[in-house]
Amino acid sequence: MIQIDRNIITGIQSAASGPELHRYLQSAVKLEHSTIPPYLTAMFSLKPGTNKEIGALIRSIVMQEMLHMTISANILIAIGGKPQINRKEFIPDYPGPLPMNIGDLTVGIEAFSIPLVQNVFMAIEEPEHPIPVKTMLADEERFATIGQFYQAIQKKILELGQGIFVQPPPPQVVSPWFPPHKLFEITGPETACAAIEIIVTEGEGTSEDPFQSPGDLAHYYKFGEIAAGKMLIATPGGGYAYAGAPINFDASGVWPLRPNCKIADFAVGTQAATRISQFAYNYANLLNSLHHTFNGNPAELDTAIGLMFDLRVISASLMATEDPSHPGLNVGPSFEYVQVQGGMPQGSV
Amino acid sequence: MSYLDSPRLHFRGWFQADVSTINNAVTAYELPPAEPFDPGWNPQGTGIVRFLDCAVTGAYLDGKQITDPSGDPVIGMTIQNANQRAPGKLVDLDPQQQMVSMIFGMQVRIVSPALETVMQSEFKPAPFINLWPRQLEGVPMDQQLGAVYQSILEGVEWPTAAESPVLDALRKGAHGRKLSIDFNVFGYGRDPKIPRYTMGHVVGTIGPYREGEPEHFVLGRQMINQGGMFNPPTGNIATLQAEVGDNGRSLTVDFGNSFEIETANSGLKDIGTVLVGVLNSNPDQVLSTVDAAGVTVIGEVPYTGKDWYTQTAGVQTFPLSANGEAMKLLPANPLVLLGPSASTVVPPVYSVLLQESVNGVYVRADQFVFRIEPGASQTIDFYATQFGAPLANAAITLSNASALLASLGGTPPDISVPTDGVNVPVGSDTATITAGADGHAQFTLQANANGLTVNGNPWPRGYLEGQLYALGYQLEAQPANYVPNPFNFVSILAYSQKYNQNPNNPPPTWYDDIQPLFAQYSNLYPIMSKYVVDLSDYDSVVSRIGILYLAFSLPESDPNHMPVTRDLGAADRAVILQWLGTTGPDGLPPKGTPPAPKQVAAAGEAEPEDLLPIQKAGKTAVILRYERALAKAGKGDKK
Numbered sequence: 001m002i003q004i005d006r007n008i009i010t011g012i013q014s015a016a017s018g019p020e021l022h023r024y025l026q027s028a029v030k031l032e033h034s035t036i037p038p039y040l041t042a043m044f045s046l047k048p049g050t051n052k053e054i055g056a057l058i059r060s061i062v063m064q065e066m067l068h069m070t071i072s073a074n075i076l077i078a079i080g081g082k083p084q085i086n087r088k089e090f091i092p093d094y095p096g097p098l099p100m101n102i103g104d105l106t107v108g109i110e111a112f113s114i115p116l117v118q119n120v121f122m123a124i125e126e127p128e129h130p131i132p133v134k135t136m137l138a139d140e141e142r143f144a145t146i147g148q149f150y151q152a153i154q155k156k157i158l159e160l161g162q163g164i165f166v167q168p169p170p171p172q173v174v175s176p177w178f179p180p181h182k183l184f185e186i187t188g189p190e191t192a193c194a195a196i197e198i199i200v201t202e203g204e205g206t207s208e209d210p211f212q213s214p215g216d217l218a219h220y221y222k223f224g225e226i227a228a229g230k231m232l233i234a235t236p237g238g239g240y241a242y243a244g245a246p247i248n249f250d251a252s253g254v255w256p257l258r259p260n261c262k263i264a265d266f267a268v269g270t271q272a273a274t275r276i277s278q279f280a281y282n283y284a285n286l287l288n289s290l291h292h293t294f295n296g297n298p299a300e301l302d303t304a305i306g307l308m309f310d311l312r313v314i315s316a317s318l319m320a321t322e323d324p325s326h327p328g329l330n331v332g333p334s335f336e337y338v339q340v341q342g343g344m345p346q347g348s349v
Numbered sequence: 350m351s352y353l354d355s356p357r358l359h360f361r362g363w364f365q366a367d368v369s370t371i372n373n374a375v376t377a378y379e380l381p382p383a384e385p386f387d388p389g390w391n392p393q394g395t396g397i398v399r400f401l402d403c404a405v406t407g408a409y410l411d412g413k414q415i416t417d418p419s420g421d422p423v424i425g426m427t428i429q430n431a432n433q434r435a436p437g438k439l440v441d442l443d444p445q446q447q448m449v450s451m452i453f454g455m456q457v458r459i460v461s462p463a464l465e466t467v468m469q470s471e472f473k474p475a476p477f478i479n480l481w482p483r484q485l486e487g488v489p490m491d492q493q494l495g496a497v498y499q500s501i502l503e504g505v506e507w508p509t510a511a512e513s514p515v516l517d518a519l520r521k522g523a524h525g526r527k528l529s530i531d532f533n534v535f536g537y538g539r540d541p542k543i544p545r546y547t548m549g550h551v552v553g554t555i556g557p558y559r560e561g562e563p564e565h566f567v568l569g570r571q572m573i574n575q576g577g578m579f580n581p582p583t584g585n586i587a588t589l590q591a592e593v594g595d596n597g598r599s600l601t602v603d604f605g606n607s608f609e610i611e612t613a614n615s616g617l618k619d620i621g622t623v624l625v626g627v628l629n630s631n632p633d634q635v636l637s638t639v640d641a642a643g644v645t646v647i648g649e650v651p652y653t654g655k656d657w658y659t660q661t662a663g664v665q666t667f668p669l670s671a672n673g674e675a676m677k678l679l680p681a682n683p684l685v686l687l688g689p690s691a692s693t694v695v696p697p698v699y700s701v702l703l704q705e706s707v708n709g710v711y712v713r714a715d716q717f718v719f720r721i722e723p724g725a726s727q728t729i730d731f732y733a734t735q736f737g738a739p740l741a742n743a744a745i746t747l748s749n750a751s752a753l754l755a756s757l758g759g760t761p762p763d764i765s766v767p768t769d770g771v772n773v774p775v776g777s778d779t780a781t782i783t784a785g786a787d788g789h790a791q792f793t794l795q796a797n798a799n800g801l802t803v804n805g806n807p808w809p810r811g812y813l814e815g816q817l818y819a820l821g822y823q824l825e826a827q828p829a830n831y832v833p834n835p836f837n838f839v840s841i842l843a844y845s846q847k848y849n850q851n852p853n854n855p856p857p858t859w860y861d862d863i864q865p866l867f868a869q870y871s872n873l874y875p876i877m878s879k880y881v882v883d884l885s886d887y888d889s890v891v892s893r894i895g896i897l898y899l900a901f902s903l904p905e906s907d908p909n910h911m912p913v914t915r916d917l918g919a920a921d922r923a924v925i926l927q928w929l930g931t932t933g934p935d936g937l938p939p940k941g942t943p944p945a946p947k948q949v950a951a952a953g954e955a956e957p958e959d960l961l962p963i964q965k966a967g968k969t970a971v972i973l974r975y976e977r978a979l980a981k982a983g984k985g986d987k988k
Contacts, residue, residue, distance in 0.1 A: 048879040048880055049879070176895070177895060269544050270544055271544055271546060274365070274401065274544070274548070277401070278365075278399075278401075282435075282436075284432070285431065285432050285433055285434065285435075288432050288433035289433040289434060291433075292433055300433075302899055303433070303434045303435075305896065305899065306434065306435045306899075306900075306903075306907075306908070306909035307434060307435050309881055309896060309909070310395075310397070310435045310436070310909075312880050312881055313395045313876045313877065313880050313881065314395065314397075315880075316393060316876060316879070316880050317367075317393065317395075339429075339432060339460070339464045340427050340429060340460065340464070341399060341400065341401040341402070341403075341429060341430065342401055342402050343401060343402070344362075344363045344401055344402045344544070344548065345402070346362070346402050346404065
């Protein structure tokens with residue numbers, strides 16, 4: 001469970017206007033985005049043709065994180081804010097804490113492994129009261145949960161009412177890439193609260209049911225399935241157990257990536273340097289494109305989608321590249337915000 | 350006006366061309382691919398083309414060369430591609446015409462040290478030209494050919510002011526928001542173990558463009574090397590273009606693709622003193638030597654100077670105002686590049702390394718690569734010149750150049766059948782078009798509305814979509830002893846229309862219509878099928894309908910256009926979109942009935958067996974094939 005600073009909740013509670021809520025929704029956009037690089041890296045690190053079920057599970061989570069980021073951005077737009085995505089500060093400095101987190105959890109950029117899922121991904125997604133039983137007592141004085149963060153926003157939006165919503169609504173991203181019952185225009189407190197409910201439920205499930213919707217588990221339990229190597233099923237007597245069909249993990253089907261690679265780790269003029277730079281540049285382009293999309297150009301989402309697929313194919317040659325200074329390990333991606341394409345020496349020809 | 354004019358800026362750095370090599374062999378198009386299957390040296394290529402570590406290194410303004418940021422802050426700014434969409438793609442016209450590789454969807458930006466975009470533009474898709482064996486030695490698998498791209502930058506925007514006189518002058522000159530760009534590529538690596546793998550050097554120039562002028566060459570002075578296609582130039586200096594500017598008071602020559610390099614990273618090879626001059630008379634042939642009395646020297650080419658090449662991209666301006674004789678001679682006499690004789694010979698006898706076209710006449714098709722839909726027409730623009738000035742009323746002879754194309758691309762499958770696929774002259778027929786007073790002539794290329802069907806197959810090459818045609822051209826009054834540019838012919842890919850667009854037809858199904866196409870692309874572009882969507886697999890395809898629908902509906906100029914090879918006509922792409930948008934009872938596009946398995950005959954020319962992998966397909970193979978074809982025809986050049 002991500003523990004966030006209780007001052008953030010207090011800040012939301014004391015907001016007296018729409019603009020005072022902007023920074024918290026920007027934090028929500030940042031937070032929802034911050035899980036994508038580690039999840040994406042784990043997914044990309046699975047070699048083609050192997051670990052297909054695991055790949056599909058992580059992919060479904062990544063897609064929902066993208067939806068959550070979009071929803072948070074739409075709410076921010078609806079109350080007159082401008083999502084700020086095209087900048088260095090938007091991306092966490094991996095390895096490190098996620099946005100708003102008080103620092104109890106270090107999240108890095110690593111190849112897929114069961115311990116990574118168990119110790120990091122499940123910790124990110126852990127609900128306040130997980131089912132099956134596994135609790136973690138939070139210090140109610142100092143810490144709040146993501147669920148509480150979103151509840152506080154919901155409550156404040158209801159309190160401030162329709163007046164904080166800009167009329168006519170500025171262009172939001174309501175795209176056929178997501179089903180209309182999940183991604184819809186935010187027009188007032190009711191639609192905003194319903195949208196937040198989607199973020200919370202898809203991430204954590206409800207307090208009684210690990211499924212966010214029939215057949216679709218909340219993230220925490222999807223990762224739980226991967227860690228347990230078995231699908232979650234309902235047990236007689238009303239409980240749940242990871243006792244269903246096996247989810248096999250083939251450890252040889254993972255690129256052996258050195259964790260938390262940075263561009264500066266690699267000597268100029270090496271394949272490693274040009275490929276990690278290319279990946280980071282492409283990712284920065286994706287954020288630039290999303291920034292443009294969320295700031296008045298919703299149709300540009302297709303361009304961002306094109307960049308996402310490029311990112312996938314670029315990752316293939318990157319992850320097959322040996323790290324020259326760490327024999328046996330390959331180059332992992334970097335999500336540094338870079339704006340120049342480099343990696344080769346600048347000397348004259 | 351062009352990149353040879355003032356103001357201009359020069360850049361150098363690296364380019365990456367991460368081409369996929371599987372489609373270098375026609376046999377890879379067969380289903381299943383014919384054996385032995387050779388995936389080439391970069392089977393997982395993405396097609397991405399981009400600049401990296403590219404920076405502005407020099408500029409030219411008001412008669413002065415600038416090489417330092419203190420002279421103008423544009424020096425040191427970087428040249429970048431798109432920063433909020435995918436990079437461009439490099440695409441062959443066809444596996445049987447790989448010598449006109451074209452860049453699509455590439456954005457070009459100039460970015461300040463503060464990372465602000467000061468200029469943003471779109472590179473108008475263009476192929477390279479003037480390929481030659483520029484690099485004399487290489488590590489194994491090096492691509493030792495060099496080539497040049499020239500095009501225009503469109504939709505030019507200047508988002509941030511830069512307080513740069515050079516950029517200000519360029520902006521003021523950007524008529525219609527267009528600029529002229531030219532860049533030379535060389536030193537490209539194909540060995541997967543070296544840092545240069547899929548990368549090479551680029552040096553280039555950006556300058557003004559004036560509406561109505563050619564976009565892909567300079568309406569100037571053309572110096573075409575002797576030696577023929579792909580051979581070392583007789584005088585060791587390759588084909589170039591030059592321009593007399595400033596009302597005759599200066600001469601600007603582009604040596605960017607003309608000097609040899611020893612190795613990929615060596616810089617220019619020193620071949621001794623090279624002088625630019627103008628002949629004192631207008632001979633009816635290309636000379637091999639000229640004595641001092643026959644030529645007026647204009648100046649020495651400073652190509653051995655430290656950083657000259659990277660700071661000028663090989664574009665050198667020679668002032669003429671102090672050389673009245675040269676100014677007088679230039680309008681009616683050919684330019685020459687000279688190698689001086691030994692100092693003991695007095696008066697000197699120069700060797701002529703390169704000479705302007707005989708009688709100064711030249712004709713060029715501006716764009717020379719066309720992709721055309723059934724029934725569509727496109728305009729091919731020709732420009733005839735003499736000593737750089739319009740050649741009024743020039744008659745241009747058009748011919749069929751499919752034999753040349755076949756010698757480059759190999760057969761089978763046969764190209765240019767059916768003969769009426771497009772309206773290029775058939776067999777030995779010719780046609781004539783006539784230029785206006787401005788030397789400009791046009792030919793309307795027309796594709797047959799009934800498609801290309803041969804023996805009932807809308808794919809006349811059996812397993813390859815579309816068909817290739819080639820249009821040759823020359824001045825009707827081409828002088829005897831003329832040295833033509835062997836790259837001056839027009840390559841045309843006419844698209845097929847495999848699927849009948851009759852609305853009464855049953856809707857397309859996976860097995861009947863989609864799988865045969867997709868399985869081919871799956872084999873040809875495995876990076877996509879392995880990592881994004883397995884195009885050969887129905888379940889995989891229907892799990893990614895959204896992205897496929899998007900990619901197949903994007904225009905050819907978009908970097909994410911599918912197929913990346915840009916070899917599928919609009920009609921057949923429409924059928925794919927129709928299928929992706931159709932839902933059967935299960936909510937998914939219809940699958941149909943699997944066909945009975947069938948045997949397919951092997952295709953492709955038998956290659957000699959002792960070839961290295963890079964010699965079997967791709968550009969190296971094209972040259973070997975071309976040389977074999979020449980040898981067979983009894984006019985082989987030993988090289």
